[in-house]
Amino acid sequence: MQTLPYAILEAPSTLGLATDGVEHLPDRLLSLGLAERIHARRAGRLAVPPKDPAPDPETGVLNAGAIAAWSPKLADAVEAVLDTGEFPIVLGGDCTIVLGSMLAFRRRGRYGLLFIDGNADFFQPEAEPNGEGASMDLALVTGYGPSLLTNIEDRGPLVRPQDAVAFAYRDHKDQEEYESQPLPSELKAIDLPALRAKGIEAAAREAVDHLTREELDGFFIHLDADCLDDAIMPAVDFRVPGGLSWEELGTALQVAMASGKAVGIEITIYNPRLDKDGSAGRGFADILTTALGRRV
Numbered sequence: 204m205q206t207l208p209y210a211i212l213e214a215p216s217t218l219g220l221a222t223d224g225v226e227h228l229p230d231r232l233l234s235l236g237l238a239e240r241i242h243a244r245r246a247g248r249l250a251v252p253p254k255d256p257a258p259d260p261e262t263g264v265l266n267a268g269a270i271a272a273w274s275p276k277l278a279d280a281v282e283a284v285l286d287t288g289e290f291p292i293v294l295g296g297d298c299t300i301v302l303g304s305m306l307a308f309r310r311r312g313r314y315g316l317l318f319i320d321g322n323a324d325f326f327q328p329e330a331e332p333n334g335e336g337a338s339m340d341l342a343l344v345t346g347y348g349p350s351l352l353t354n355i356e357d358r359g360p361l362v363r364p365q366d367a368v369a370f371a372y373r374d375h376k377d378q379e380e381y382e383s384q385p386l387p388s389e390l391k392a393i394d395l396p397a398l399r400a401k402g403i404e405a406a407a408r409e410a411v412d413h414l415t416r417e418e419l420d421g422f423f424i425h426l427d428a429d430c431l432d433d434a435i436m437p438a439v440d441f442r443v444p445g446g447l448s449w450e451e452l453g454t455a456l457q458v459a460m461a462s463g464k465a466v467g468i469e470i471t472i473y474n475p476r477l478d479k480d481g482s483a484g485r486g487f488a489d490i491l492t493t494a495l496g497r498r499v
Contacts, residue, residue, distance in 0.1 A: 209243035209495065210289040212280050214469075216251045216273065218266040219299030219337035222440050224474035226251070229294035231475040235488040241495045243292060246284055249277060262349040263328030264336050270299050271351050277303025278310065281467065285311070292495070293469035297337040298324060301344050301425050302352065304469050305361040308423055314466065315366040315414035315422035316344065317459055321429035321439075321446055322374040323392075326383045337472075341369060345390060364390040366419060368410040370455070371395050371430045373445055395445065403451040407458035414464065421466040424459055428473035428487060435486060438478035449490050456494035468495075 211233070215226035229248070238245055252269045259267035277293070281304055284291040293304055298320070308314040318324075324341040327348065331338045336352070343352045345367055346360030353359045364387045373395040377383075386392050391413050398406040414422035429439040432446035447455075459465050470491070478484050 207288060207290040209241055209292055210246040210284045210287070211238055211243045211292045211294060212246050212284060213248035214277055214293050214296045214300045214303070215248070216296040216300055218251065218254060218270050218273065219297040219340065220335055220440065221265060221333045224440065224476040225295065225297050225472055227475045228296065228470065228473045231484045232294060232488050235484060237488050237491060240492040244289065247280065249280060258334030262351055263334055264339065264349065264352065265334045266336070267349065267351055270302065270336055271355055274303035274306055274355055278306035281307035282310065291467040293467070295469060295471040298340040298427055298471045299336040300469055300471060301340050302355060302361065304423060304467065305344050306355055306358065308466065309358045309361045312420040313366065313418065314362070315419045316362045317368050317370060317410060317414055317422055317424045319370045319425060319430050319455060320372055320427040321443055323369055323372040323378060323383070323386060325386055326381070330382050330384070332381060341367070342384070347384065367391070368393065368413055370410050371398055371447055374443055403454045404458065407455040411459055411462050415462055421464045423466055424468040425471070426468060427471045436483050438474050438483040439472050440474055449486055453490050453494050460494060
């Protein structure tokens with residue numbers, strides 16, 4: 204079980220999206236007492252550069268240059284937390300923050316990525332209708348895409364494909380409609396149908412077993428709110444029917460944390476502007492408190 208003290212970093216970037224709103228994720232979760240409930244230190248908030256509404260002409264990705272320049276700053280902040288012997292909890296923001304988070308660990312060794320997301324996020328720029336990096340982040344972090352974003356600090360890929368697990372995604376129709384590139388065969392994929400066939404605990408243990416192989420130094424957890432069932436988490440910009448229950452997500456996180464090899468977590472995409480009655484945020488804070496608060 205993870206026993207390091209927690210430190211919360213606020214990384215309210217929307218550089219990977221054409222829309223805004225997810226930058227309020229840290230404020231909402233912190234207002235619900237997340238830091239106090241898990242006894243976490245507030246380690247600061249990163250400033251985010253302004254957005255450009257037009258995709259970068261060279262890469263086809265919105266704010267590609269800004270993402271490439273900002274990600275090392277996030278990596279520096281994550282490393283500062285690691286240097287104090289704490290477990291970083293990064294509150295985003297959109298999913299492109301994974302580039303900064305994983306850059307921090309790539310600087311230090313070979314780490315895996317547990318990618319819990321309702322979408323596979325493996326689009327190539329020419330197939331993403333809006334050029335949004337938040338639909339490409341798993342591709343970019345594993346080395347698929349323009350070098351500006353896949354080879355930051357000449358350290359690409361930030362995660363080897365064979366060291367990542369795409370967990371609980373269900374956007375198969377969207378991938379087919381817009382012709383997303385397929386996940387590479389070496390990247391372990393446990394989509395929502397496979398997860399349901401195996402059962403949540405068995406699926407989570409299979410994912411964690413893959414990420415606790417001897418050659419890895421540990422693994423980082425990417426958690427996108429849209430992994431949750433749309434009925435309980437409508438506060439996301441791109442909605443897809445179905446998804447995990449609160450209990451299923453809690454089980455997956457607890458299995459990951461109990462491994463003792465998780466080295467940090469980031470939370471993305473929850474948009475408080477779309478949380479009309481506040482119930483999605485309260486449920487999210489509750490499940491994070493339960494999953495992160497259990498220690499030995």
